[in-house]
Amino acid sequence: MSYVSHVIKKELILEGMDxxxxxxxxxxxxxxLVGVKEVSLNFVTKTLTIEIDDESKMESVVSAAKDIVNQFEPHVIVKEKMIDKVSKKALVLKGLSCVSCATKIEDKVKELKGVHSVYMDFTSEKLVIEAKTHDWHRITKEVTAIVKHIESDVEVIDESRKKDEQGHSHGGGDNKMELIRLGIGAILYAIALAFQMSDSIEFVLYFISYLLIGGEVLLKAGRNIRRGQIFDENFLMSIATIGAFAIGEFPEGVAVMLFYQIGEFFQGLAVNRSRKSIGALMDIRPDYANLKVGNDVKKVSPEEVTVGDHILVKPGEKVPLDGVVIEGQSMVDTSALTGESVPREVEVDSNVLGGFINKNGVLTIKVSKEFGESTVSKILELVENASSKKAPTENFITKFARYYTPVVVFVALALAIIPPLVIDGATFSEWIYRALVFLVISCPCALVISIPLGFFGGIGGASKNGILIKGGNYLEALNSVDIVVFDKTGTLTKGVFKVMEINVEQNISKEELLEYAAYAESYSNHPISTSILKAYGKEVNKEEIESYNEISGHGIKIKVKDKEILAGNIKLMDSEKIAYEPVEAIGTIVYVAINGKLAGSIIISDEIKEDSQRAIKELKAIGVKKIVMLTGDNKQVGIKVAKQLGIDEVHTELLPDEKVEKLEQLDRQKSPKGKLVFVGDGINDAPVLARADIGVAMGGLGSDAAIEAADVVLMTDEPMKLVSAIKIAKRTKRIVWQNIIFAFGVKGIVLLLGAGGLATMWEAVFADVGVALIAVFNAMRVLNVKNL
Structure with missing residues (x-):
């Protein structure tokens, strides 16, 4: 028996080595030196690399190596090489309510040294940064300075230290003092409006009410102008209302500021409510774990529990970590992870996942994964990171917003100056008023807030239904599906195989044939192998196997009890020159040969899932042009399953690399903007999942490989979940485009009416904050996915 030693590598930098x-x-x-396996010194990079076979010797070897270097080169400084690992950190910008400021913060942070990537998720108030590990302290400090420079009231919190801080009210809406100030300002405004009084007293009342209502906006605008940040909503509202005062429109100047502030307040409430709604959809993070310590039970954070620990889950509590039930029996609610409303029964030896809710019995669970590696943790991370992969519509609106406001401001300036100079009888006061109407409308908040909110809501709603979509780009892409390609086993069929028939050709019994097949399949975890071992029903003594060779896509060759056994498909029989008669049967046929002669065959069949046929039918109903099945199974089985399900095209007897080739051929058949979806089990089909426009892993519950490989993960084994995913995508797109058309339509109409002198500032305020408020409430409808 040979042993492979584990080599440990250490790299040292020799500063000043000349x-x-x-x-x-x-x-x-x-x-x-004792223990050193290999050593190399690269003079160009000044890197000394040492390899040893015993980690316990590393410290003494490094110390001796430093002495040797200093012996030959006394002035050289020896340092351990810093490995610049890139890691991710989320900073919560609590109180961030300015959309344009969010974009400015993102742009500024991108310029920082050491930052690899950054994205601002306005919906969840998170700034997510990827940077070198050793730079975090400096980067966090610089990010905080940038945020405070742009939005001084915003609090920067490291998410890893953030505890139970959900949401905020826009513009300090939960601040009672601000509400009181707005209330007093509104009362003074109402008095000035309602009672007859001298012009000077009237002006004083309007001016005081204006300062009480809009003082904060004016201060923010002044600070931003000083920092060189001109085109934001504070600047626009300040110019518009000051302009109204300048031309003697005191009531409208105050009214615009008052209704702007009220609109912003309610808009903030709506955004906050939607944030909480999306947060509630993913409220599967366990708060604590009941850790068993001897005979005692201690309440601890899930992060403190390690693999192998025993935890107690009482009725009504969330299962905090993945594990196996070692004591107790209960019903568990899995809906938060799978979207399934029917509770599942668990007992001793049942696997349970973090996020399940225990309904009745008391369970003792042996933990199988640490919290960071648990399914619930991975799901939360996926959904939270989904915002980084923005949909094309989101990217367009973000770019559009950067140019829209400055353009409108310059148009307003032209509108105020040019007409009075070229049109007879036109007055500056009249055209300045029209220009001010333009300014009030020019903030693109309705689009910049509601569209990301719509996509994030769609992703959150899908996750509540057991569908993980890894980004807005994939959610939007699901609207354009032309071709859906399914794997067969475990996707359209249950993947639970049974030995249905055993045929013998030589003078041996069926039991012997099954025994030899079981020896051949004993090292494999393929469903076919599992079914043969299950049918054999005895323990296989693997020590009797003298040699073992698995031939990809063909089968297995072993030597056992001085006999050479072949077990596989007809490709194996052909390659090994075994004479055989093809078996005509529905199912997977495993041919078994002993010492170069066919001994018999085993027929194994798989069962089609209950909702496969309905899923195929509904996919066609919602616009999918072609549905294809790829399988490694034999032609007869593949054609039968495809015919039964109503599949348009089937390709059988494919090796993994041949599936990729077929997928590429099918990819050329789609329309220019069409998408190709591949649905597989996420483990054996990783190359095909990666090649498709959208890779969908079926039955990903608890499967790390599935979650990593795919763009969309269906957490149950139901093909109908793909239909639900496409319907959620279409509903999200519909609502997003409703907001785009509504916002552009209203703003466009009011801009034209304002330019023509037919719209006042009242209409302009509605076109700004009113439209934004309606768009936010409309975006929240995407969360309602129950009836899909």
Whole structure:
């Protein structure tokens, strides 16, 4: 028996190393140290690499190596090489209510040294940064400075330290003092409006009410102008209302500021409510775990529990971590992870996942994964990170918003100056008023807030239904599906195989044939192998197997009890020159040969899932042009299953690499903007999942490989979940485009009416904050996915 030693590598940087001749001397001296397997010194990069076979010796070897280096080159400083690992950190910008400011913060942080990527998720108030691990302290400090410079009231919180802080009210809406100030301002405004009084007293009342209502906006605008940030809503509202005062329109100046502030307040409430609604959809993070310590039970954070620990889950509590039930029996609610409303029964030896809710019995669970590796943790991370992969519509609106406001401001300026100079009888006061109407309308908040909210809501709603979509780009792409390609086993069929028939050709019994097949399949975890081992029903003594060779896509060759056994498909029989008669049967046929002669065959069949046929029918009903099945199974079985399900095209007897080739052929058949979806089990089909426009992993519950490989993960084994995913995507797109058309339509109409002198500032305020408020409430409808 051979043993493979584990080699540990250490890299040292020799700062100031300038003697090329010393290189080989240092290498030879270090190579003689006890435990050193290999050593190399790269003079160009000044990197000394040492490999040893015993980690416990590393410290002494490194110390001796430093002495050797200093012996030959006393001035050289030896340092351990810093490995610049890139990690991710989320900073919560609590109180961030300015959309344009969010974009500015994102742009500024991108410029910081050491930052690899950054995206601002306005919906969840998170700034997610990827950077080098050792730079975090500096980067966090610089990010905080940027945020405070742009939005001084925003609090920067490291998400890893953030506890139970959900949402905020826009513009300090939960601040009672601000509400009181707005109330007093509104009362003074009402008095000035309702009672006859001298012009000077009237002006004083309007001015005081204006300062009480809009003082904060004016201060923010002033601070931003000082920082060179001109085109934001504070600046626009300040210019518009000051302009109204300048031309003597005191009531409208105050009214615009008052209704702007009220609109912003309610808009903030709506955004906050939608944030909480989306948060509630993913409220599967366990708060604590009941850790069993001897005879006692201690309430601890899930992060403190390690693999192998025993935890107690009482009725009504969430299962905090993945594990196996070792004591107790209960019904568990899995809907938060799978979307399934029917509770599932668990007992001793049942696997349970974090996020399940225990309904009645008391369960003792042996933990199988740490919290960071648990299914619930991975799901939360996927959904939270989904915002980084923005849909094309989101990207367009973000770019559009950067140019829209400045363009409108310059148009307003032209509108105020040019007409009075070229049109007879036109007055500056009249055209300045029209220009001010333009300014009030020019903030694109309705689009910049509601569209990301719509996509994020769609992703959150899908996750509540057991569908994980890894980004807005994939959610939008699901609207354009032309071709859906299914794997067969475990996707359209249950993947639970049974031995249905055993045929013998030689003078041996069926039991012997099954025994030899069981020996051949004993090292495989393929469903076919599992069914043969289950039918054999005895323990296979693997020590009797003298040699084992698995031939990809063909079968297995072993030597056992001085006999050469072949077990596989007809390709194996052909390649090994075994004479056989093809078996005509529905199912997977495993041919077994002993010492070069066919001994018999085993027929194994798989069962079609209950909702497969309905899923195929509904996919066609919602616009999918072609549905294809790829399988490694034999032609007869593949054609039968395809015919039964109503599949348009089937390709059988495919090896994994041949599936990729077929997929590429099918990809050329789609329309220019069409998408190709591949649905597989996420483990064996990783290359095909990666090649498709949208890779969908079926039955990903608890499967790390499935969650990693696919763009969309269906957490149950139901093909109908793909139909639900496409319907959620279409509903999201419909609502997003309703908001786009509504916002552009209203703003466009009011802009034209304002330019023509037919719209006042009242209509302009509605076109700004009113439209934004309606768009936010409309975006929230995407969360309602129950009736899909």
């Amino acid at each position: 003697c090329a001749g010393c290189t080989s001397k240092i290498e030879v001296a270090i190579a003689k």
